[in-house]
Amino acid sequence: MSSASTDTLAERFEESRGHLRAVAYRMLGSLSEAEDAVQETWLRLQRSDISAVENLGGWLTTVTGRICLDLLRSRKARGEEPLETHVPDPLVTSLDTLDPEQQALQADSVGLALLVVLDSLAPVERLAFVLHDLFAVPFDDIAPIVERTPAATRQLASRARRRVQGAPPPETDPARQREIVEAFLSAAREGDFERLVAVLDPDVLLRADAGATGLSRLVRGAHTVASGAITFQRMAPHVRVVLVNGAIGLLALPEGRPASLMSFTITGAKITELNILSDEDRLKTLTRAAL
Structure with a gap:
């Protein structure tokens, strides 16, 4: 790959970095692991032939989702299931010193209580819910990641949704x-x-x-x-x-x-x-x- 094409690819990736970080954070509940997942997405992009990819943003989202799913499964295999007392990484900012990047993160943030609930889901349920309900990825695109049919993937998201929606909506003012x-x-x-x-x-x-x-x-x-x-x-x-x-x-x-x-x-x-x-x-x- 030429230097010019690498630069162009890097620019297009940077346009999606914030979105990919948001996906990975909701999948993993860890800011450091989310950064690692986004970096791995970049490495895979560099190694891939994307000449036939029509929607690069969608391709990057599904790759990030697959990486996060592997990380969640790895946690489970090593017996690193979060304890009941585990609090996911919070996004903490001052009330009066938000810079534009922090403002964007906060505007797009999910409550810590939701992340706690997401931690309780099976990895495939979490992936289906996060990608579909939070980022509007079609079930047809999620199904290959979880190795299920679109109908079965819809059921995964539905089960997760019932867990998430079990509590009344919180105060947002x-x-x-x-x-x-x-x-x-x-x-x-x-x-x-x-x-x-x-x-x-x-x-x-x-x-x-x-x-x-x-x-x-x-x-x-x-x-x-x-x-x-x-x-x-x-x-x-x-x-x-x-x-x-x-x-x-x-x-x-x-x-x-x-x-x-x-x-x-x-x-x-x-x-x-x-x-x-x-x-x-x-x-x-x-x-x-x-x-």
């Missing part, structure tokens, strides 16, 4: 989100148990991912979650309001170092899910854009 999150924060600062319970849904789920420390946990119920108020109270003076996958969240920065990140799912003016990431090694990288 940032002002309303912030009002409820700040009510939670105020009650936490003051150690006010009753006010904490009042802002939590009775069946609220708290998922805390502490990484290799072994202190991860899964807690359900407003009173049980509020009973951990002493933890919130200790962190409350050090928090900064940030965007987590496009929704209002809280980043705790004692001594200026990221110690925990909290994302909220809000439904009907109540907090229905809290995802807390306190794995400091991951936080150092993931919160860089917000700092």
